[in-house]
Amino acid sequence: MIVSRYTSTNTNTCNVLFLLLILFINGQGLIQDAAANNGIPEKWDRLLIEEIPLLKENLEGIINALDEGNHTIASEQIDDIKSGGDWSNVRKELESRNEADLISSFNNSLSRLDKLVATKNISSIDEAQILSKDFKKMEQALAQPVIDFQRLLLIVFIIGTLIAFGLYIIPKVRKKLDIKF
Amino acid sequence: MTTKSSKIITPERNERRDLFNYSLIRRFYRSKHYPLSLQLFFVILLVIFIYDGFIGPDSADANLITLSLSGIFWYPMIFGGLFFLGRSWCAVCPVGAIAGAANRFNLGFKFPRQLSNWGPPLLAFIGVLWGFREFGINVLREPLITAVWISGVIAVAILVSILFKGRVFCRFMCPITTPLAVMSRVAPVEVRTKTMATYSNMSNKQRQYASSNTIKKLPLMPEMSKADNIGNMTSVGKIDPTCKSCKTHDCFNGNEETEGCPWGEHPATMTNNSACSMCMKCVHSCPPTEPMRLRLRMPFSELWQVFRPNIYEALTIFVLIGIFNTFLWHETIDLFFPGFKQNLLDGTQPLFPFLSEDQVEKGIIRYVMSIGMVLGIYTLASLVSSKLSGQKLKSNFINFSYSYLAAFFIYGIIDSTFGQIANNGGLYLTAALHHLGIYLYMSPNLIDLSSLEWYSRKWIIEAIVAALVGGYVAYRISQNITGNNTKKIMLAAAPHILMILFLVLIFTTIVPRWS
Numbered sequence: 001m002i003v004s005r006y007t008s009t010n011t012n013t014c015n016v017l018f019l020l021l022i023l024f025i026n027g028q029g030l031i032q033d034a035a036a037n038n039g040i041p042e043k044w045d046r047l048l049i050e051e052i053p054l055l056k057e058n059l060e061g062i063i064n065a066l067d068e069g070n071h072t073i074a075s076e077q078i079d080d081i082k083s084g085g086d087w088s089n090v091r092k093e094l095e096s097r098n099e100a101d102l103i104s105s106f107n108n109s110l111s112r113l114d115k116l117v118a119t120k121n122i123s124s125i126d127e128a129q130i131l132s133k134d135f136k137k138m139e140q141a142l143a144q145p146v147i148d149f150q151r152l153l154l155i156v157f158i159i160g161t162l163i164a165f166g167l168y169i170i171p172k173v174r175k176k177l178d179i180k181f
Numbered sequence: 182m183t184t185k186s187s188k189i190i191t192p193e194r195n196e197r198r199d200l201f202n203y204s205l206i207r208r209f210y211r212s213k214h215y216p217l218s219l220q221l222f223f224v225i226l227l228v229i230f231i232y233d234g235f236i237g238p239d240s241a242d243a244n245l246i247t248l249s250l251s252g253i254f255w256y257p258m259i260f261g262g263l264f265f266l267g268r269s270w271c272a273v274c275p276v277g278a279i280a281g282a283a284n285r286f287n288l289g290f291k292f293p294r295q296l297s298n299w300g301p302p303l304l305a306f307i308g309v310l311w312g313f314r315e316f317g318i319n320v321l322r323e324p325l326i327t328a329v330w331i332s333g334v335i336a337v338a339i340l341v342s343i344l345f346k347g348r349v350f351c352r353f354m355c356p357i358t359t360p361l362a363v364m365s366r367v368a369p370v371e372v373r374t375k376t377m378a379t380y381s382n383m384s385n386k387q388r389q390y391a392s393s394n395t396i397k398k399l400p401l402m403p404e405m406s407k408a409d410n411i412g413n414m415t416s417v418g419k420i421d422p423t424c425k426s427c428k429t430h431d432c433f434n435g436n437e438e439t440e441g442c443p444w445g446e447h448p449a450t451m452t453n454n455s456a457c458s459m460c461m462k463c464v465h466s467c468p469p470t471e472p473m474r475l476r477l478r479m480p481f482s483e484l485w486q487v488f489r490p491n492i493y494e495a496l497t498i499f500v501l502i503g504i505f506n507t508f509l510w511h512e513t514i515d516l517f518f519p520g521f522k523q524n525l526l527d528g529t530q531p532l533f534p535f536l537s538e539d540q541v542e543k544g545i546i547r548y549v550m551s552i553g554m555v556l557g558i559y560t561l562a563s564l565v566s567s568k569l570s571g572q573k574l575k576s577n578f579i580n581f582s583y584s585y586l587a588a589f590f591i592y593g594i595i596d597s598t599f600g601q602i603a604n605n606g607g608l609y610l611t612a613a614l615h616h617l618g619i620y621l622y623m624s625p626n627l628i629d630l631s632s633l634e635w636y637s638r639k640w641i642i643e644a645i646v647a648a649l650v651g652g653y654v655a656y657r658i659s660q661n662i663t664g665n666n667t668k669k670i671m672l673a674a675a676p677h678i679l680m681i682l683f684l685v686l687i688f689t690t691i692v693p694r695w696s
Binding site for chain 1: 217218222225242243285608617619622
């Protein structure tokens with residue numbers, strides 16, 4: 001029989017629990033400072049997962065419409081960007097990352113394009129390309145990770161603690177309740 | 182079927198292929214924390230996902246429960262896992278873990294034998310998991326519905342586990358148990374005893390004689406009828422001597438430390454992966470002489486070494502092939518029979534007055550057609566094969582189905598898993614990292630497949646590999662069931678090889694263009 005094969009398990013589990021606790025308590029101060037300096041957004045909008053592709057679709061719609069010379073559809077797409085919530089949410093995220101230059105550049109391009117499309121100006125295609133480039137720059141900026149160390153450590157700590165606690169307590173409960181297989 | 186490979190694989194070669202020779206793997210799988218730590222991790226994740234499903238965003242691409250269950254869960258975890266590690270997912274599945282915990286307090290009822298097969302879970306897969314989607318209720322893509330559905334599954338799992346002895350839910354009720362059971366056979370690893378069990382090709386009389394001095398003392402499997410149990414035991418030609426002399430069979434019965442095999446398999450007689458989740462309970466409870474091994478083997482090789490092939494497994498294979506391209510036959514039928522689609526709809530709709538036109542078209546006609554057509558053409562191939570080789574139709578139908586699985590796995594599963602990760606990997610990573618506190622936006626396309634020139638021609642490689650592997654498996658199956666008569670081998674295999682080629686060409690050429 002192998003009844004005593006893992007006698008040191010509970011001690012190891014306690015060590016892991018203790019280590020996690022120490023790490024969490026000591027890390028708190030450092031993490032808070034780091035978070036304050038890194039410009040971490042208060043609440044990252046996870047709907048950006050949907051909003052950015054929608055904005056991209058709008059931009060592609062503008063370029064396609066202008067290629068076909070359809071200024072009405074292009075104008076509708078511009079209105080969509082301006083009035084829809086997608087751009088405003090992306091803007092908020094960029095603001096929290098201190099990317100004011102990118103926002104103003106995109107806004108300027110958008111309003112210039114709007115005017116050119118309204119007057120059915122031929123150079124609106126070039127402006128749409130500029131707008132598209134501005135958008136790519138924004139995408140690149142958003143692709144830079146901003147790490148909330150506090151949250152990261154908290155999650156690792158909570159999940160780690162729960163697992164370690166489970167590994168510690170489950171065999172004890174089994175023994176206590178005298179569960180035999 | 183008899184196993185021929187066992188004759189050429191020497192014990193020394195077998196020992197070299199034992200992954201427990203590698204200390205990292207050995208320490209991981211033999212650790213007492215496996216699979217409990219992973220089960221706990223996935224239970225925690227499931228709780229978070231369900232919570233998000235109820236109170237999180239409505240968007241399927243942003244909610245954790247839909248993101249995980251419709252994307253990450255299926256492709257990298259299930260299909261990727263199946264290819265490399267068989268049905269290892271079942272060892273760490275959170276629903277299984279909850280059911281297992283509830284099962285400790287079971288009331289001891291016996292699950293009815295009539296339902297102890299893969300028919301009910303296959304129906305659950307066809308009806309609940311996939312059929313609902315065709316009726317416009319996608320249980321994996323609408324956060325609230327997904328959360329309610331998963332909570333319901335957990336509630337049923339707990340109830341069943343409290344009522345009945347053994348892991349009844351995982352074995353006979355989980356909607357994905359049959360697809361996992363069938364597809365786990367392709368994996369290149371297996372948990373077996375040092376001397377692998379092989380099934381002899383003795384006659385019934387010889388088996389009866391041999392049973393008196395072979396392994397009749399091994400415990401019977403409670404879910405099988407006595408006749409099946411005896412059949413199973415007496416047809417084992419070779420088992421490990423340690424298991425033969427073992428008095429306790431802890432691997433099967435369990436002991437005070439470790440549960441017995443949750444799937445009711447005895448490692449000494451186990452010859453396939455379909456009911457092995459690699460939970461390693463048998464490894465943990467086995468005495469220090471350690472006859473248990475985790476062996477590498479040739480991928481797909483189990484498909485031509487199936488002892489007691491199962492009709493439910495055969496049906497599952499064609500259900501999988503059918504539903505993988507639900508739209509194919511329905512959408513293309515008008516090309517061959519103009520107006521047929523509309524006539525079919527007009528004729529069918531009055532039979533289901535309580536359903537909308539769309540539900541009848543997609544949920545009834547298209548769905549039934551997708552499975553029915555594949556089953557129909559396979560039956561035709563089996564009929565021709567059985568007539569040519571003089572076999573029984575049922576035996577031919579069941580045995581050769583595994584060769585289609587090999588082809589399907591290559592052109593369907595591997596391709597879609599790669600496509601899914603390449604196209605949506607960024608989405609999954611963005612969402613997962615966001616919840617960990619790493620905020621960034623990644624484009625959903627991890628790899629821009631449209632920019633890869635070779636990718637547009639991948640169907641050629643896919644078609645060739647799928648047809649070759651499927652054809653080879655069909656040939657080996659034919660060799661096993663027809664004996665050494667070359668003419669018979671070829672006559673039995675040819676219709677299936679041609680049909681595999683036909684299906685592979687349809688699925689790799691027409692389907693991607695049509696969709």
